[in-house]
Amino acid sequence: MINYFTEEASVEAVNGRIGEAARPRLKVVMESLVQHLHAFVKDVHLTQEEWEIAIEFLTKTGQICSGERQEYILLSDVLGVSMLVDAINNRRPPGATENTVFGPFHVADAPVRANGDTICLDGKGESCLFEGRVLDLEGNPIAGACVDVWSDNAEGFYDVQQPDVQPKWNNRGRFMSEADGSYSFVGIKPVSYPIPDDGPVGKMLGALGRHPYRPAHMHFLVTAPGFQKLVTHTFVGGDTYLESDAVFGVKKSLIAPFERLEGDKTLWRSTYDFVLVPETFEGPF
Ligand code: BEZ
Ligand code: FE
Numbered sequence: 542m543i544n545y546f547t548e549e550a551s552v553e554a555v556n557g558r559i560g561e562a563a564r565p566r567l568k569v570v571m572e573s574l575v576q577h578l579h580a581f582v583k584d585v586h587l588t589q590e591e592w593e594i595a596i597e598f599l600t601k602t603g604q605i606c607s608g609e610r611q612e613y614i615l616l617s618d619v620l621g622v623s624m625l626v627d628a629i630n631n632r633r634p635p636g637a638t639e640n641t642v643f644g645p646f647h648v649a650d651a652p653v654r655a656n657g658d659t660i661c662l663d664g665k666g667e668s669c670l671f672e673g674r675v676l677d678l679e680g681n682p683i684a685g686a687c688v689d690v691w692s693d694n695a696e697g698f699y700d701v702q703q704p705d706v707q708p709k710w711n712n713r714g715r716f717m718s719e720a721d722g723s724y725s726f727v728g729i730k731p732v733s734y735p736i737p738d739d740g741p742v743g744k745m746l747g748a749l750g751r752h753p754y755r756p757a758h759m760h761f762l763v764t765a766p767g768f769q770k771l772v773t774h775t776f777v778g779g780d781t782y783l784e785s786d787a788v789f790g791v792k793k794s795l796i797a798p799f800e801r802l803e804g805d806k807t808l809w810r811s812t813y814d815f816v817l818v819p820e821t822f823e824g825p826f
Contacts, residue, residue, distance in 0.1 A: 551579050601741040609701075611645055615742045618642060618788040619751075627772075636678055637818045641790040643772050644760065646699040647691060651713040658716075659727040662708040666695030666729030669799065669809035671775075674722035675763060676816050682722025683817060686765035689715045690726065692758070697734030718765075730799060730809045731757040733782050746787065753787050756780035761815065768817035775813050 546554040556572045563571075581587075587595075602612045617623045623642050631640040654660070661668065675686040691713045693699050700711040716724045738746060738753035746753050758774035774790060775797035776783060783791055797813045 548583075552576050555579075598741055598745070605740045610737070610740075612740050612742055614645060615736060615740075616745075618644075618736070619742055619746060621789045624789045631769075631772075632824070633818055634678065634822065634824075636816055638763075638771055638773055638815045639792045639794050640771065641773050641792060641795060642788055643762075644788075646693075646701060647689075647760065647762065648701060648710075648713060651689060651691070651715050652710055654714040654716060654726065656716055656719060656723070656725045657727070658714065660690065660692075660710075660712050660714040661694075661727065661729050662711045663694055666732070667809060668727055668807040669730040669811055670725065670727055670802075670805075670807045671759060671811050671813070672723070672725035673813045673815065675718040675724065675765065676722055676814055677768070678816060678818065678822075682718070682720070683765045683768065684718055684720045684722060686718040686722070686724075686763055686768075686815075686817070687715055688718060688724045688815075689762040689764070690728070691760045692728055692731045693734050695729055695732060697732050727807055728759065730811075731759050731777060733757045733780055736787050751787065752782075752785065754782045755786055755788060756782035756791060758790070759811075763815050763817065765817060767820055769820055769822070771815060771817055773815075775811065 544550060544554045544557040552575055555575045559568055559571065585591075602616060605612045614623065617626075627640055627642060633639060659668075671690070675683045675688065677683055691699070694707060694712055698707070700707040700709060700713065712728060714726060716726050718724045733754050733756050735753040736755060737743065743753055757777040757780050761771070761773050761775065763771040763773070774795060776791055776795050777799050778796045783796065797811050800810045800812075802808060802810055
């Protein structure tokens with residue numbers, strides 16, 4: 542039977558064209574995408590003008606992308622898709638540290654520094670000692686884990702956003718956990734900042750009455766042989782944007798203590814342990 546396109550049978554008309562050669566997983570994904578996309582268009586009764594606005598939006602989103610800027614990932618972030626993909630693919634047992642969004646500002650191969658060293662190279666901001674341990678699910682220390690960290694500077698910018706202003710590798714570094722699983726480094730108490738909002742995604746947020754801010758956080762990528770990779774942040778409790786993070790990255794378990802110190806080398810201390818899951822771990826969760 543020929544499936545001519547009709548409003549009622551639109552999904553069947555499109556999905557019916559998928560040929561034998563299509564890989565099974567591609568078929569599953571595309572059939573579902575077409576089904577949901579058509580349902581959405583019918584649900585909102587999309588007008589011709591709205592369709593044109595959508596095409597223009599997607600065109601501009603592509604046009605602003607470059608080697609340094611990925612507006613589509615930003616779009617995925619603000620629509621909650623990045624966090625949903627992350628959640629589905631990183632289900633963890635109780636006690637394990639939760640994942641959150643990776644973000645666009647990680648730079649591979651940051652300098653490996655000794656525990657206790659500073660990552661703040663521009664001398665700005667309120668100094669903060671970050672310390673804790675890397676542990677397995679039973680609470681045993683994991684030695685030799687790589688704790689890769691990055692944050693914005695006191696003015697709310699990552700070094701890669703200001704290559705002519707900030708020293709290279711400002712507020713970044715890699716630290717190897719000690720025999721007792723401990724890590725430590727001196728950074729700054731992070732500050733909240735807006736995600737890049739001068740493009741179509743920022744314009745969309747504005748039109749929706751949404752702000753572009755992320756609550757203050759320190760990024761961590763923790764890896765150790767035999768364990769699942771952990772991509773996460775710790776958040777500063779009390780931040781104005783904790784409940785309205787532009788990219789939905791906040792999880793309660795990731796809000797870390799930030800203690801004000803008196804007469805110490807640093808103004809603040811934040812202690813947080815990371816608990817990794819063995820690579821071979823299979824539910825139930
Ligand atoms: C970040 O935390 O670095 C980030 C995450 C998602 C979008 C933009 C920035
Ligand atoms: Fe960030």
